[in-house]
Amino acid sequence: MPVQMRGRCAGMLQRKNEIFLSESRNFHFAGSCELCAHHDPGRRACSFFWPDEAHRGERVLDPDQEEISFCKDFELN
Numbered sequence: 454m455p456v457q458m459r460g461r462c463a464g465m466l467q468r469k470n471e472i473f474l475s476e477s478r479n480f481h482f483a484g485s486c487e488l489c490a491h492h493d494p495g496r497r498a499c500s501f502f503w504p505d506e507a508h509r510g511e512r513v514l515d516p517d518q519e520e521i522s523f524c525k526d527f528e529l530n
């Protein structure tokens with residue numbers, strides 16, 4: 454399901470269930486901004502100026518978050 458953020462399509466949602474989390478660990482899932490080639494570590498933000506709150510690693514690891522939002526512009530760094 455596309456996610457609308459500030460009027461732009463910014464990502465896709467994935468429910469965080471046990472299967473997904475297990476496979477993420479086993480296959481070393483990488484999808485957060487901090488691992489993306491477009492992440493600007495100096496600004497700790499997206500170099501495209503995308504709103505990146507939903508794609509940061511802390512959200513992926515937060516047990517209170519039931520979904521992960523994947524960014525369509527993610528490129529492995």
Ligand code: SF4
Nearest residue numbers: 486489492499524526
């Ligand atoms: S392109 Fe997407 S995944 Fe990469 S830093 Fe920007 S918001 Fe994050």
